[in-house]
Amino acid sequence: MSHLKEIPKVDRLLADPLFQSLISNHPRPAVVKAIRTVLDQIRTEILSGSFGKNTCEPAVIAATVASILDSEASCSLRRVVNATGIVIHTNLGRSPLPQGIIQQLTDIASHYSCLEYDTVTGERGERSSHVEALICELTGAESALVVNNNAAALLLALSSIAKGREVIVSRGELVEIGGSFRIPDIMTESGSTLREIGTTNRTHLKDYRNAITQDTALLLKVSCSNFAMTGFTSEVEVGELATLGKQAGLPVLVDAGSGAFMDLGQILGCSATTVQNYLQSGADLIVCSGDKLLGGPQIGIVAGSSRLVEPMKKHPLLRALRVDKMTLTALEGVLRIYRDKRRALTEIPTLRMLTMSEDLIAARGKKIIRLLKRSSPEGLDLTLLKGNSMVGGGALPQLQLPTRLIALKSTQLSANEIEALLRSAPTPVIGRIAKGVFLLDIRTISDDDLPLLASAVSRVC
Ligand SMILES: *Cc1c(COP(=O)(O)O)cnc(C)c1O
Numbered sequence: 001m002s003h004l005k006e007i008p009k010v011d012r013l014l015a016d017p018l019f020q021s022l023i024s025n026h027p028r029p030a031v032v033k034a035i036r037t038v039l040d041q042i043r044t045e046i047l048s049g050s051f052g053k054n055t056c057e058p059a060v061i062a063a064t065v066a067s068i069l070d071s072e073a074s075c076s077l078r079r080v081v082n083a084t085g086i087v088i089h090t091n092l093g094r095s096p097l098p099q100g101i102i103q104q105l106t107d108i109a110s111h112y113s114c115l116e117y118d119t120v121t122g123e124r125g126e127r128s129s130h131v132e133a134l135i136c137e138l139t140g141a142e143s144a145l146v147v148n149n150n151a152a153a154l155l156l157a158l159s160s161i162a163k164g165r166e167v168i169v170s171r172g173e174l175v176e177i178g179g180s181f182r183i184p185d186i187m188t189e190s191g192s193t194l195r196e197i198g199t200t201n202r203t204h205l206k207d208y209r210n211a212i213t214q215d216t217a218l219l220l221k222v223s224c225s226n227f228a229m230t231g232f233t234s235e236v237e238v239g240e241l242a243t244l245g246k247q248a249g250l251p252v253l254v255d256a257g258s259g260a261f262m263d264l265g266q267i268l269g270c271s272a273t274t275v276q277n278y279l280q281s282g283a284d285l286i287v288c289s290g291d292k293l294l295g296g297p298q299i300g301i302v303a304g305s306s307r308l309v310e311p312m313k314k315h316p317l318l319r320a321l322r323v324d325k326m327t328l329t330a331l332e333g334v335l336r337i338y339r340d341k342r343r344a345l346t347e348i349p350t351l352r353m354l355t356m357s358e359d360l361i362a363a364r365g366k367k368i369i370r371l372l373k374r375s376s377p378e379g380l381d382l383t384l385l386k387g388n389s390m391v392g393g394g395a396l397p398q399l400q401l402p403t404r405l406i407a408l409k410s411t412q413l414s415a416n417e418i419e420a421l422l423r424s425a426p427t428p429v430i431g432r433i434a435k436g437v438f439l440l441d442i443r444t445i446s447d448d449d450l451p452l453l454a455s456a457v458s459r460v461c
Helices: 002-006 010-015 017-025 028-047 058-073 099-110 129-139 150-162 183-190 205-211 238-248 275-280 306-313 317-321 325-338 341-347 349-354 358-375 415-423 447-458
Strands: 086-088 143-147 166-170 176-178 193-197 216-222 252-257 285-289 300-304 380-392 401-410 432-434 437-441
Touching: 002 028, 010 017, 010 028, 010 058, 017 028, 017 058, 028 058, 086 349, 099 325, 129 143, 129 275, 129 300, 129 325, 143 150, 143 306, 143 317, 150 166, 150 183, 150 216, 150 252, 150 285, 150 300, 150 306, 150 317, 166 183, 166 205, 183 193, 193 205, 205 238, 216 238, 238 252, 252 275, 275 285, 275 300, 300 306, 325 341, 341 349, 358 380, 358 401, 358 447, 380 437, 401 415, 415 432, 415 437, 415 447
Parallel strands: 086 380, 166 193, 166 216, 216 252, 252 285
Antiparallel strands: 143 300, 285 300, 380 401, 401 437, 432 437
16 A cells, blocks of 8 residues: 555656656646546556556656557547458448549648539539539439438438328338448438338238328338348339339339449349439439448438429438538549449449459469568468458348458467457558458458558567
């Protein structure tokens, strides 16, 4: 207990030249707060009996205070290296933006812009006008609108079209997307009433037809983007639903989830319905995300018939869901790239990573192993294995993309220890562990990640 008396006073520490130099680099209140934190830790250590000999030395305290101040001064939202092989990784920020649009982003972010100003007439303009025509051109929609994300798009669409009335949805499509986004909950928030039909595995056109009453406002179809049903299943295609909708005078809304603007089916060997397909099949309205298969910023796109979209532009909720100028700049940049499909496949990172050939991945894998061996020669065993990457972001859940993995083994460290070391690097590297081995997936590691990866891996030696 007597050790408690050895804890220096805050004032005495502040007068010490070591701390004076910290104060010249950091705000004084921050230094004081960090000192108090360290002194509290020392007090706890003393009381628990785990008290080191030099703990109360000003130099030791100053070093701990300096490391607290440094970590407080660095940004919390930082770049990481995604070596998980999950291309659209929601926890890691979903889609990285194309390099080619970054200059425009910087310009708009740091200067004034014509966000809501029409430079032709000199009058007030509309912020989403910068992207609406492009969305219509690319999807064939009559009208379009953008909001904060797809959840917001769905909320706005339901509130605008079905408030106080019924929305018919198949029981097989009452999905949860993650982050507690659930279709029934969104519907409640929108003020519309869920009318469930069919069963979990099978829903037929007659189920929709029989549920229609004069309270019905909308037929909703939710793309089951983050799971797959197999076996004895049946769902009603958008085309059939659209025919029914026309007969009954009811609009059909499709939550297209991942929002593909390009048919990746041929390249990936799977079917992913594009937004264009949904509209061509007769859907009156679609909503989708901007940062999933589209490969753009976080945004929700609403596209379809003017009769439904135009009232949404005047809806009071829109102001609460509106998009900021940097996001709009990024979206416009990405949509412009889509005007040339070949450019889209090479310049949009999400599409580039998804469609990267196995041969290219294998060649990059060899190159990356050579690089890592050069910077971390000792104590590491690096081998290239075959494996599979995932699309992620609740898109194409069944699709396995053949990839190469670097298995990283050490004689001294366990897979969990390697994982923790790489995760705590200045630029964290996030991989995965399978069957007790730490793995880096080549597909999602970009070329400009390589120096950061090498320096993180060198920590393991
Ligand atoms: C991802 C997803 C959403 C939510 O989209 P956010 O842009 O994340 O809000 C909604 N519906 C479906 C079907 C989805 O896949």
